Amino acid sequence: MRRPSLPVLLTALFAVLLTACTAAPDSGADDARTPSGDRWRPRPGTDWQWQLSGRLDTSVDVPVYDIDGFDHSKETVAKLHRDGRKVICYLSTGAWEDFRPDADDFPKSVIGRGNGWEGERWLDIRRTDVLEPLMAERLDMCRDKGFDAVEPDNMDGYRNRTGFPLTADDQLRYNRLLARLAHERGMSVGLKNDLDQIPELVDDFDFAVNEQCAQYGECAELTPFVEADKAVFHVEYELSTDRFCADSRRLELSSLLKKYELDAWRRAC
Template sequence: MSCMRVLSRKYLGVLAAGSAVLAGALLTPATASAEAAAPPPAHAGFDYQIGGAYTPPAGVGVVSRDHSAPPAPGLYNICYINAFQAQPGAEDEWDEDLLLRDDEGNVVYDTDWNEALLDISTGDKRQRIAAKIGSWIDGCRDKGFQAIEPDNYDSYSRSNELLSSADAQAFIRLLSERSHADGLAIAQKNTVELAADRADNGLDFAVAEECGMYDECGEYTAAFGDHVIVIEYTDEGLSKACAGWGGTLSIVRRDLDVAPVGSSGYVRETC
């Protein structure tokens, strides 16, 4: 994955209150498994609101919001979760051994966003992390979201080779199982190099940042068909995405901070 892809992801939400769960909690909810929701409709009007919720513009049918926010009434709502890294300053909300550490015992960070990487290197740790993330997924279900967007699937690429793509895929499968048990669809967020494995990993659609800019949209559509949501952050990226995919995919340009409407720097454009 291009290093520029890391710079294009901005998460401004806060952790929902009461998100901690007991270590060893069951991965799946006690309620009976439900059939996963359908993915977002292809080529629908889309708005990316992970930096703060606001009334969606006219023509929007699908919106992505942080898991601490309410869903937008009457729309298809995607629930954003930072699933593979801790929020800045939130290291103490995780057991110490669930933070990835180097050979000297130092926590490994995504330095672009000051987020500690979660240690998904063993089956036991993946289960424990997934139990906590699973409580957030349950919260998304309870609020009325239809899908989950788990971010930082590509954290292994920033782990100094302490994590592997196999670790990431083993963990995303746990999140897919939990999401589907809750009746929710689940997205692959970026990580185009793993798109071909989407069926084995239980992923229903893709949320791709800057696939127009980096000429990757075709690789996502090869795996997900038209069920790809594209977010661009530059005029050039939007132009390229619209020229190639404007008639088939959901495409939006946002500002890098994904600021709410009315905020300084807010940008939203479509094809």
Template structure:
């Protein structure tokens, strides 16, 4: 191989390696908080905040990072919100049925990656520009829903892995959101997991491989369902899951497990 070509290859490999090293690591057991509804409380003594990018300024993120707090940016990758500032960029052919639990959202046809991936990349770039270090890709589970499209788990796998490639290319970490039955497809690629009601619904063990690999599992249980939170916290501690108890709207109200 010519020397100049070898040097170029080495430089490219070094650049790729430095980017991978720059990606923030989220470790098993780190305390977290998750707020998607204003007003926010950003004064808590946690290692990680997961926030909606539309509710925070770059200065607020900079202040968190100055305190050593890691930040995750909420992005819906499987639905389109009525309030999304980029909603007009989504053509009608990728927009499906209304998400029953959230009437202000409609499902997206994640099979149409040629349309959606560039749009999601722009969303990820907004997160990066604000100083976020990672992505929460919400609504990864469109294949479970009555979306209006014949979406399968295979489509979800392809879409999520493509999103991971985009995020990692930007130096951002990205997590698995719910879909416990797909953990085997994602655990070696994605950087952490975010789960909802894994204790209440009995599937924390399905994602426990993340913590076994030293990666964080951030779990939220909900106050609108019956739960023995003390028992839940004991179970979470045994699996090194970072658990909080929250209301469904993810306001600033929260209960943390004891240390």
């Protein structure tokens, strides 16, 4: 085989170097668009505070705060960051709330039955053509305020009387949509309740948030998150800590006793 001449070798080498230099910016741009490697991933047993009402108490010595995304400012999130905390943005994504500033943006056709809380009604999660841009705007708000993660609430409408014939597939599709929207904005996202669909959704979510799994004997169903090295942030309202904390420690849940109004009061396991 004839060897290439020196000029040919130099020309080829220059072409390789030029390709590498011009390709590097594109690679960086891809990383910026999909910052999955930079997302916060809380591990099992991470302590936390969940406060959705009352004057925010920022003095609780825990690494994670979960607070209302609408009610708190960028400055509040920044203060919690300066104190070394990660901050989760609470949003209701499966129910309409008449007290939110964007309530009038939701057409009546997607608003269903009440969900048991004053001023709240289930949403028709099949209508992603309507809900996706509205939820994207809410997630933009969380991102712009500096939140690290999102807790989308009311993510199990298909198991409730919503006024719409929702199916399990509808719920999986919608929950994955919310996870994708959060990830596209560089935030992690938690699966709220929806225990039956954990096996299908554990890979799509970065942590779980659960209410009352101990009261209803369901905490073991959250094990797939712990096995995936993902935190389970858990709250009980009606059981004393001596009735659930031992199991919580065994299952590696991050468990609290809270009041239903979710004010600053807490008792951790």
